[in-house]
Amino acid sequence: MKCRKCKEKAIIKLYEHNLPLCKEHFLEFVEGRVQKAITDFGMVRKKERVLVVISGGKDSLTLAFLLRKLGYKISLLHIDLGIDGYSEISRKFCEEFAHLYQLPLQVISIKKEWGKGIKELARETYKSPCSLCGLVKRYYFNKFAYENGFSCVATGHNLDDMVSALMANLLGWRISYIAKQTPVLPEEGKLKKRIKPLVYLTEREIAAYAFLQRIPFSRQDCPYAYTASFLKIKHLLNQLEVSSPGTKYSFYLGFLKNKQLFGEGKVTLRECALCGFPTVTEICSFCKTFRKEEVRNYAGES
Amino acid sequence: MKCRKCKEKAIIKLYEHNLPLCKEHFLEFVEGRVQKAITDFGMVRKKERVLVVISGGKDSLTLAFLLRKLGYKISLLHIDLGIDGYSEISRKFCEEFAHLYQLPLQVISIKKEWGKGIKELARETYKSPCSLCGLVKRYYFNKFAYENGFSCVATGHNLDDMVSALMANLLGWRISYIAKQTPVLPEEGKLKKRIKPLVYLTEREIAAYAFLQRIPFSRQDCPYAYTASFLKIKHLLNQLEVSSPGTKYSFYLGFLKNKQLFGEGKVTLRECALCGFPTVTEICSFCKTFRKEEVRNYAGES
Numbered sequence: 001m002k003c004r005k006c007k008e009k010a011i012i013k014l015y016e017h018n019l020p021l022c023k024e025h026f027l028e029f030v031e032g033r034v035q036k037a038i039t040d041f042g043m044v045r046k047k048e049r050v051l052v053v054i055s056g057g058k059d060s061l062t063l064a065f066l067l068r069k070l071g072y073k074i075s076l077l078h079i080d081l082g083i084d085g086y087s088e089i090s091r092k093f094c095e096e097f098a099h100l101y102q103l104p105l106q107v108i109s110i111k112k113e114w115g116k117g118i119k120e121l122a123r124e125t126y127k128s129p130c131s132l133c134g135l136v137k138r139y140y141f142n143k144f145a146y147e148n149g150f151s152c153v154a155t156g157h158n159l160d161d162m163v164s165a166l167m168a169n170l171l172g173w174r175i176s177y178i179a180k181q182t183p184v185l186p187e188e189g190k191l192k193k194r195i196k197p198l199v200y201l202t203e204r205e206i207a208a209y210a211f212l213q214r215i216p217f218s219r220q221d222c223p224y225a226y227t228a229s230f231l232k233i234k235h236l237l238n239q240l241e242v243s244s245p246g247t248k249y250s251f252y253l254g255f256l257k258n259k260q261l262f263g264e265g266k267v268t269l270r271e272c273a274l275c276g277f278p279t280v281t282e283i284c285s286f287c288k289t290f291r292k293e294e295v296r297n298y299a300g301e302s
Numbered sequence: 303m304k305c306r307k308c309k310e311k312a313i314i315k316l317y318e319h320n321l322p323l324c325k326e327h328f329l330e331f332v333e334g335r336v337q338k339a340i341t342d343f344g345m346v347r348k349k350e351r352v353l354v355v356i357s358g359g360k361d362s363l364t365l366a367f368l369l370r371k372l373g374y375k376i377s378l379l380h381i382d383l384g385i386d387g388y389s390e391i392s393r394k395f396c397e398e399f400a401h402l403y404q405l406p407l408q409v410i411s412i413k414k415e416w417g418k419g420i421k422e423l424a425r426e427t428y429k430s431p432c433s434l435c436g437l438v439k440r441y442y443f444n445k446f447a448y449e450n451g452f453s454c455v456a457t458g459h460n461l462d463d464m465v466s467a468l469m470a471n472l473l474g475w476r477i478s479y480i481a482k483q484t485p486v487l488p489e490e491g492k493l494k495k496r497i498k499p500l501v502y503l504t505e506r507e508i509a510a511y512a513f514l515q516r517i518p519f520s521r522q523d524c525p526y527a528y529t530a531s532f533l534k535i536k537h538l539l540n541q542l543e544v545s546s547p548g549t550k551y552s553f554y555l556g557f558l559k560n561k562q563l564f565g566e567g568k569v570t571l572r573e574c575a576l577c578g579f580p581t582v583t584e585i586c587s588f589c590k591t592f593r594k595e596e597v598r599n600y601a602g603e604s
Contacts, residue, residue, distance in 0.1 A: 170472060171542075171549060173556030175563070232545055236538045240473075243534050247473060254475030261477070261563050 012208055015245035023212055030209045033200040034066045041183045043195040048151035050074045050195075053141045054097070054105075056090035056218040058210045059156030061097050063198055065215050067154065068101060074154070076105040077144055079137050082117025086223055093218040100216070108140050114290065119224075125289050129224040132289070139286040143277060145192040152193035160203045162196070163248045164234040166255055171233070179262040181255065189269055191278040202248065273298060314510055317547035325514055332511045335502040336368045343485045345497040350453035352376045352497075355443045356399065356407075358392035358520040360512045361458030363399050365500055367517050369456065370403060376456070378407040379446055381439050384419025388525055395520040402518070410442050416592065421526075427591050431526040434591070441588040445579060447494040454495035462505045464498070465550045466536040468557055473535070481564040483557065491571055493580040504550065575600060 001010040003022035010020035014029070021029055037043065044050055052067060052074050054060040067074050078094040081087050091107065098105035111117055118136065122129040145153045162181060169177040187193040198206060210217055225231060240247050271277065272284035274294055279285070283295055303312040305324035312322035316331070323331055339345065346352055354369060354376050356362040369376050380396040383389050393409065400407035413419055420438065424431040447455045464483060471479040489495040500508060512519055527533060542549050573579065574586035576596055581587070585597055 171553050171556075173553075173560050175560065229546065232542065236541060239538060240534065244531065251473050251475075254473075258475050258477065 011212075014205065016202070016241070016249050018245070027209065027212060030201060030205060031066060031070060033205075034197050035070055037183060037197050037200045038070075038195075041195075041199075043184055043197060044072065044152055044154075044193075046071055046073070048073065049149065050152055050154050051077055051141065051145045051148070051150040051192075052154045053077050053079070053137070053156075054094050055156070056093035056097075057156070058207055058215070058217040059158055059161075059198060059203070061093070061156075061215050061217045062206050062210045062213075063154060063156040064097065064103065065101065065210075065213060067197065068103065074103065075148075075150070076103050077141055078105060078107045079140055080107055080109040080111070081133060081136070082109065082111035083119055083223065084117065086220060087117070089220055090218050093216060096216055106144065108144065110136060121290075127289065133224075135285055135289065139277070139284075142190075142192055146190050146277075150192065152187070152195050154195050154197060156198055157196040158198045158201050158203050158206055159248055159252060160234055160237070162199055163237055163252050164230045166252065167233050167237060168230045175262050176267070179259060179264065182259065183256075189278050190271065190276070191269065199252075200249075313514075316507065318504070318543070318551050320547070329511065329514060332503060332507060333368060333372060335507075336365075336499050337372055339485060339499050339502045340372075340497075343497075343501075345486055345499060346374065346454055346456075346495075348373055348375070350375065351451065352454055352456050353379055353443065353447045353450070353452040353494075354456045355379050355381070355439070355458075356396050357458070358395035358399075359458070360509055360517070360519040361460055361463075361500060361505070363395070363458075363517050363519045364508050364512045364515075365456060365458040366399065366405065367403065367512075367515060369499065370405065376405065377450075377452070378405050379443055380407060380409045381442055382409055382411040382413070383435060383438070384411065384413035385421055385525060386419065388522060389419070391522055392520050395518060398518055408446065410446065412438060423592075429591065435526075437587055437591065441579070441586075444492075444494055448492050448579075452494065454489070454497050456497050456499055458500055459498040460500040460503050460505050460508055461550055461554060462536055462539070464501055465554050466532045466539055468554065469535050469539060470532045477564050478569065481561060481566065484561065485558075491580050492573065492578070493571065501554075 001013060001020045002008065003010045003025050004019050005025040006022060008022040011023050012026050013020045050067060050072055052060065052064045054064055054076050056078070064074060064076060076094065076098055078091060080091050094105060094107070097103075110121070114121060118129055118133055122132045125132065127135075141153050162183075166178065166181045169181065183196045183199040185194040237248055267280050269278040269280060272279045272287055273282050274287040274291055275284060277284055277286070283298065288295055303315060303322045304310065305312045305327050306321055307327040308324060310324040313325050314328050315322045321331075352369060352374055354362065354366045356366055356378050358380070366376060366378060378396065378400055380393060382393050396407060396409070399405075412423070416423060420431055420435055424434045427434065429437075443455050464485075468480065468483045471483065485498045485501040487496040539550055569582050571580040571582060574581045574589055575584050576589040576593055577586060579586055579588070585600065590597055
């Protein structure tokens, strides 16, 4: 198998593009896809300050690596979820990465903030660890970006993530969520712009890139990942991809062309009566979950 | 496992409804689902004449059995596709069924009409056997219903068929096709109303019903079925159903609630310049495929 570009020995075949590539041209391909996504969707310009949220896994670290390589001004934020036997390792990889590539890193520790980890907080608040984790991450990375003058927050969601979330939301006809499965969510008040520059890359392509660039990343799965039903959907979409390469890519591009069918995905936001950050209701989900006593006091006063 | 209704021994558990049922109550359940679909979507009234298209397989024969049992006035139509070693058996089952239940049956033989079977016609017309088969069936059952005074055509599409077609069309964002994945397609000019009374039943439920009622049906798969990509999607949706029972049902009901997102699915129909039956273009697909010389003559004249 020879590289389509230079006829040297290919090291990977990208089935969805029917494209065998050598190491050099594969790295170029991946970098080109990220730049193309940034340009196509007007994600960010080089003078803006980007906050990259990193978990310690391959996607977010590769995203940080790529944005740095492409010349973007980035800082890193890691949210330490306080899951025993898991979060310590994740954090170590983030710190190692920041040190290796000389990038500023901030860590927000849930245990430091709330005295306990996500697992215990989920039990106390009667939420699933996955939904609580999502809530906590979204709240903290937005707050941090807002308070520290970043123009946007970049996350490591890849094509597989986008497609499986889209499919899960289609299966449940959650229209307002479907409308939001876009590579950019624009800034609105205190809600900072969110961008997903890996949207044109599959998990496989990112893993291969991370491996070839020797990016050290954590290979552990979150101990709660089994509860996430979208993993099942991801697995099924992968089966479909094997029999019809390119299905995921064309499904997502087709969605972007037709997303107006699902409306703007816009809701009227106001500022939470307790923390001041954006919410659709009087008090935001974060405060409702974590500041129960203040919520009670507020309800008593008003 | 006991029947939810009568506490007798259950013979089947309907996972999507979490409902164990005995034979008697399962048969009642299936009949109730068909009547409910007919009522919910205003498919047909008892005084109307219904043309049931039968292939010899379990779905269409069970549909005919059920409509007859529920008191509808039905006639049967079988389209003999002329596939050697397959169509003879299918036709035999249709004839046996019609004889057994004393129902009028008409057979349209593709070999008699065109001198050769679907396989040869597909090769000559550069179409896949599946798309040609669909074209031929739709054309003939509509023409037959129109010319013989039927109020509608009933087909044996079940929930699995509807859901996998919907999913295939969503994956390809074929909006006008998505809009048409409904249990009733209304009459329009010479296009007769089409109804799918098995829309609330899964393949498994229909197979169990056919078995319990001892309906003799052909168990053979069409020799070209492997080319149909929607079979792959059906298989994947079944996997999802096993891990989350009820997914298919709620996905389809959610679609029906939200189908207005995809527009009316209406296109302006006119009459084909050659055969007079409905088409969106000047000459219908059927004539374009089968009446090439007449099409050439027509093009020369006009």
